[in-house]
Amino acid sequence: MPKSNDWTIIKILAWTESYFKDHSIDSSRLTAEMLLAYCLGIKRLDLYLQHDRPLQKNELSNLKALIKRRIQNEPTAYIIGEKGFFDSDFKVASGVLIPRPDTETIVEEALKVLGACKENVKPKTIFELGTGSGAIIISLAKVAPDHLYFASDVSVTSLAIAKKNAEIILSKTMKDKIVFFAGDWFSSLKKSPEFDPIFDQKFDLIISNPPYIPSKDIQTLQSEIRLFEPLLALDGGRDGLDSFRFILDDAHHYLVPGGTILLEMGFDQKEGIQNISKQYPEYQFIEFIKDLAEHNRVALIKKSID
Numbered sequence: 120m121p122k123s124n125d126w127t128i129i130k131i132l133a134w135t136e137s138y139f140k141d142h143s144i145d146s147s148r149l150t151a152e153m154l155l156a157y158c159l160g161i162k163r164l165d166l167y168l169q170h171d172r173p174l175q176k177n178e179l180s181n182l183k184a185l186i187k188r189r190i191q192n193e194p195t196a197y198i199i200g201e202k203g204f205f206d207s208d209f210k211v212a213s214g215v216l217i218p219r220p221d222t223e224t225i226v227e228e229a230l231k232v233l234g235a236c237k238e239n240v241k242p243k244t245i246f247e248l249g250t251g252s253g254a255i256i257i258s259l260a261k262v263a264p265d266h267l268y269f270a271s272d273v274s275v276t277s278l279a280i281a282k283k284n285a286e287i288i289l290s291k292t293m294k295d296k297i298v299f300f301a302g303d304w305f306s307s308l309k310k311s312p313e314f315d316p317i318f319d320q321k322f323d324l325i326i327s328n329p330p331y332i333p334s335k336d337i338q339t340l341q342s343e344i345r346l347f348e349p350l351l352a353l354d355g356g357r358d359g360l361d362s363f364r365f366i367l368d369d370a371h372h373y374l375v376p377g378g379t380i381l382l383e384m385g386f387d388q389k390e391g392i393q394n395i396s397k398q399y400p401e402y403q404f405i406e407f408i409k410d411l412a413e414h415n416r417v418a419l420i421k422k423s424i425d
C-alpha cells in the first residue's frame with residue numbers, strides 16, 4: 120500500500136484493482152471503485168471527474184482498512200452498507216441477507232400478477248414472508264404503490280433495516296407505509312399488536328424468498344457467503360425444503376380464493392415443491408418460472424376458486 124499522499128484517485132484505483140486481482144477478488148475494478156467512492160463520500164462517476172485529485176493521508180489509511188476487509192472475504196455490500204437491487208439502493212448490515220440479482224425474477228413475476236402495467240387495476244393485498252432488507256416488497260411498492268403491502272421476518276435486525284429502506288426509498292412515492300411484523304412465518308400475523316384482527320386480512324398474493332439451501336451444502340458455499348451472511352437466511356433444513364413445507368401448510372388459510380403464492384426456489388427443487396403442494400387440495404395450479412440463465416427460479420401456486 121502506498122504511503123505518501125501524492126497518490127491521485129486514478130493511480131490508487133489502478134493499484135487497488137491490481138491488488139484485488141492478485142488476491143482473486145471478483146470484479147476487481149468495480150470493487151476498487153466502490154470502496155474508494157465510499158471512502159471519499161463521492162459517487163463512482165466523480166472518481167473519474169476528479170481523477171487527478173491527490174488523496175489525504177487519512178483517506179489512504181481509511182481505504183487501506185476497507186481493502187483489508189475485502190481481501191478477508193467480507194462482501195463489498197457489508198463494507199459499504201448498501202446493495203443495488205431493482206432500481207434502488209438498499210441498506211444492508213451484518214445479519215441481513217444481501218439481495219441477489221436472481222431475486223429480480225420473483226419481483227418481475229409479482230408485478231405481472233399485480234397487473235402493474237395495466238390501467239384501472241383493483242388494489243390488491245400482498246404479504247411477504249422473510250422480507251430481509253425489504254428488497255422484494257419495497258421494489259413492488261415503488262412500481263405499484265396503490266396496493267396494500269405487509270411484510271414479516273423472524274429477524275428483528277432485518278426488520279429494522281427493511282423499515283429504514285422503506286422510509287428512504289418510498290418517501291416520495293407512497294402515502295401509506297408498508298406494515299412490517301416480526302415473527303415466525305404466519306405466526307407474525309397472529310401475534311403482532313399492529314395487526315388489526317377486525318380487518319380479517321386475506322391476501323391476493325403471498326410472496327417469499329425463503330431459506331432453501333440444504334443444510335449439508337452450507338459448508339460448500341463461497342467463504343464470503345458462508346462466513347458473513349446469516350445462516351437463518353440460507354439454511355432450508357435437511358433437504359432445503361423446510362421453509363416451503365411451513366409456508367404451504369398455512370398459506371391457503373390466508374389467501375383469497377384464486378389467490379397466488381410466489382416462492383423463490385433452488386434450480387433443482389421443482390419436484391420437491393410439486394410434491395409438497397400436491398398434499399393440499401386447496402392448491403389447484405402450479406407453474407415454474409425460469410430466470411435469465413434458464414434455471415427454474417420461482418414457483419407460482421394458485422389457490423382454488425372455491
Ligand SMILES: C[S@@+](CC[C@H](N)C(=O)[O-])C[C@H]1O[C@@H](n2cnc3c(N)ncnc32)[C@H](O)[C@@H]1O
Nearest residue numbers: 218249250251272273274303304328329330352
Ligand atoms: C433468503 S432470505 C430473503 C431476504 C429477502 N427477502 C431477499 O430476497 O433478499 C430469507 C429471509 O427469511 C427470514 N426467515 C428465516 N426463517 C424465518 C421464519 N421462520 N419466519 C420468518 N422469516 C424467516 C430470514 O431472516 C431472511 O431474512
